[in-house]
Amino acid sequence: MKGKGNARARMQAERAARAKKERLYRRLIVSGAVLGGAALLTGVVITVTGSGGGRTDAAMAAAMKGPLVVPQHASGTDGTVITYGDPAVGRTLDVYEDPRCPFCGIVERGLGATMQQLADEGTYKIQYHIATFLDDNFGGNGSKSALGALGAALNQGTKQFAALHAELYKNQPDEREDAFADQDELLSLAAKVPGLDLAAMKKAVNDGTYLPWTAKVDKAAGKDLPEAWKKAGLTGPSGTPAVFLDGRRLSVIDNAQAAISAEDFKGLVAKGK
Template sequence: MSQNQNKRVSSRERLQELHRVEKAAAKRRQRIVVAVSSVAVLALIGGVTLAITSAKKDDKPTAASALVIPANATGDGGTVITLGKADAPHTMEVYEDFRCPVCKHFEAANGATTAKLTEDGQIKVDYHLAAFLDKNLTGKGSHYALAAAGAALNEGVDKFKAFHDVLYANQPDEREDGFGDVNHLLDLAGQVPGLKTDAFVKAVQDGTYLPWANKVAEKFNDSGVTGTPTVKVDGKPISLFAGNAVVSPEQFTAQVKQAAGLQ
């Protein structure tokens, strides 16, 4: 087998393993949701709420600040980030977790294509961001990255998208909680021209948007989506993998346009 073939096999095996890890994480999350639901039923019967509060408390970091919704947030309660024209006739929904290794592969392959599909005004992209991997993998990086992304969104949708892309390009190994360090997040923000304003830095350091990140993550938990990445167009699921590889930009574009009836 040639060196190039060895590299292709190695990449394919790595992708298969990442996909397996993410599927396993999704199954664990389903079990957590079922367990919390069971506690909720018992609480309704017995009039006890402490168990539910305790079960949820470990899932999310807390901040002293009250809920602050970033400027430019959209959707129910400001829990969505919209890229493209708000009145576009078709909607692509993208469900991701900043610590999700398979999301990184999807973004590397089709992140630019996702943005490009909004350019003619026919499709807008709604990002629904999760943080369940903090519980599955332990840590707080998903929540902290999401809060920092909220600070970027407050600076502008373009700043959010650029920071979103930087986070995925610099995603730490899934076994590490690199995004749990706000100083590291601020270092990465330095890669986005004009993002590190005094207001942005203060918001990240103070955890201004952590309550918002918790709210966004809870909204994802209520969405019925059980794994990341997930992409839907006008409610129709899009296949992100073809065999053992991420779909090409051409394949992804064709699926999106077909689902939106633009072909």
């Protein structure tokens, strides 16, 4: 009986340790994946599942040192911002995200279509600021590879970018997996997007045409987000997802860690008029 009791106690202790580790890990994500070094939390061990079909770290590093090619339709300083909607519209919705960030996926799947609908109607323009820091925090190259593919779609048009953006988040892997690092995975998702020139996509993704650009986009996002946070009068760690309307932060995730409703989002937008 004593042996069974000890075994039961060990099992309970192991379960408690795993639960604690998971809570710590989730804390890293829930507040928004924090920029820079968040994965170094003591006691959190993150295992990244490789894609098998992606570039090695050395190959990625070499590709990112290639010639800088800025996609057509990019905007902002050095083409580091992706603007969706009429650039002449006065109001601006700034969206900060990382392709591997799970809560960015929750926001996109829950509110992406509504955000873009309002942009299509001229309520505001959307400025996407895309970071790739989760590659550094968790290991792998999925965020950079996904952003490079989005750059290839953007080169064809902002509508193509928006469609692939939605498709990637619709099929977003667990952030501890690195599925987006696989070029074949990205191209299979691109094939689901109507209107994309798949031959051009394949060449750009396999050649890594826009990977040097991703480094500049990531650097700009990492610099701009803390500044946006301060301008909104906020303190504490800044991270993704983060949504600002004319500098005012919109809380787009509720206490249940789900995206707010489309109606609630429209209400937040209307308050700023």
